Amino acid sequence: MDILQLEIVSDFADRQMPVFNSSYIRTETYPLSEVFSRIETGDIRLVTIDGRRKSKWKKEQRELFVTSVLNGLPVPLIYMNAEKEGATVIDGFERLTALYEFCRGNVDYTLRMFGNQLSGQEEFTASVRRKLLSVPVQLCFLAQKTPVLLRYRVFQWLAFSGHYSLNQAYVRLMKQAQYQWMEKLDELQVPAGPLDAELLAQAVSYMHFRKQPDGCTEQDSTCLAYDILFKTGKDLVSKALELLYESVVKRVALLFPRRRRSLRLVLAFYLLSAGNLSGKDLKDKEKMLSDFLHDDTFARLSNNIFDIERYIQSHSHYDSLSDPA
Numbered sequence: 001m002d003i004l005q006l007e008i009v010s011d012f013a014d015r016q017m018p019v020f021n022s023s024y025i026r027t028e029t030y031p032l033s034e035v036f037s038r039i040e041t042g043d044i045r046l047v048t049i050d051g052r053r054k055s056k057w058k059k060e061q062r063e064l065f066v067t068s069v070l071n072g073l074p075v076p077l078i079y080m081n082a083e084k085e086g087a088t089v090i091d092g093f094e095r096l097t098a099l100y101e102f103c104r105g106n107v108d109y110t111l112r113m114f115g116n117q118l119s120g121q122e123e124f125t126a127s128v129r130r131k132l133l134s135v136p137v138q139l140c141f142l143a144q145k146t147p148v149l150l151r152y153r154v155f156q157w158l159a160f161s162g163h164y165s166l167n168q169a170y171v172r173l174m175k176q177a178q179y180q181w182m183e184k185l186d187e188l189q190v191p192a193g194p195l196d197a198e199l200l201a202q203a204v205s206y207m208h209f210r211k212q213p214d215g216c217t218e219q220d221s222t223c224l225a226y227d228i229l230f231k232t233g234k235d236l237v238s239k240a241l242e243l244l245y246e247s248v249v250k251r252v253a254l255l256f257p258r259r260r261r262s263l264r265l266v267l268a269f270y271l272l273s274a275g276n277l278s279g280k281d282l283k284d285k286e287k288m289l290s291d292f293l294h295d296d297t298f299a300r301l302s303n304n305i306f307d308i309e310r311y312i313q314s315h316s317h318y319d320s321l322s323d324p325a
Contacts, residue, residue, distance in 0.1 A: 018147040027140045033133040045086045050168035055097045062098035063109045082144045149223035177226040188234040202305040218306045263303045
């Protein structure tokens with residue numbers, strides 16, 4: 001049986017996946033001037049969901065897009081990700097940046113207005129700027145209340161644009177989920193450090209992945225784990241954290257009293273003590289963990305339970321230690 005007792009496993013891992021609905025999105029139309037005002041107040045941030053702040057478009061691409069808007073073509077829908085610190089851009093970053101830089105006089109474009117070439121910032125008259133600043137822009141916001149899994153789904157759906165790295169967007173999403181999880185524990189008044197909190201989240205992710213049919217990815221399970229934890233009550237969270245501390249964190253500290261607590265090491269011990277990777281006894285686990293600590297490959301692993309599981313399965317001593325007696 002897993003370290004997390006059967007009733008806790010069922011309560012956490014059997015939750016249904018959230019379903020996307022219209023309450024998670026809102027579409028608003030603003031004149032471009034108001035969008036820029038919101039950028040300058042920080043309500044909207046010129047940052048992509050993968051953390052990029054610099055445009056990839058060449059000057060010619062920016063000029064062509066601004067020219068198209070000046071000549072009357074509508075600005076395509078821009079997708080925004082509502083975050084606590086201000087909305088970031090899912091899709092439309094290049095377009096928004098090109099317009100903002102031009103209207104704020106940060107760049108010198110060569111454009112054509114109704115067939116007439118305009119070169120240099122001084123030739124852009126006040127009437128042309130007013131025309132551009134009055135252009136309506138539609139912003140589609142993904143609400144802050146959107147579950148982590150559904151937020152990741154939207155990132156996947158819109159990744160076809162090639163405007164952001166889905167992997168980097170996922171990493172950033174996980175950092176935000178971890179921060180939100182710590183805030184939830186504070187709200188519940190449950191004492192837990194970052195290591196203990198992250199151990200529980202990854203244990204729930206691992207259990208959910210093992211229980212789901214084909215088609216559920218590791219990323220899906222990790223996103224869903226946070227969604228589950230955000231909705232779980234204080235009693236169950238406290239019970240699970242206490243059980244994990246006594247069965248994993250405390251035992252690792254006793255085995256390696258001189259080592260600083262490491263999430264990677266704690267996750268490895270959890271995997272060796274739970275489910276498919278359980279070893280024979282504590283001495284076996286101690287021997288394997290000692291081997292891991294002297295392995296540069298282990299030291300370079302991410303703090304990700306699935307990467308650590310693959311490492312353990314490929315370890316030269318794993319088969320002999322995990323075979324039943």
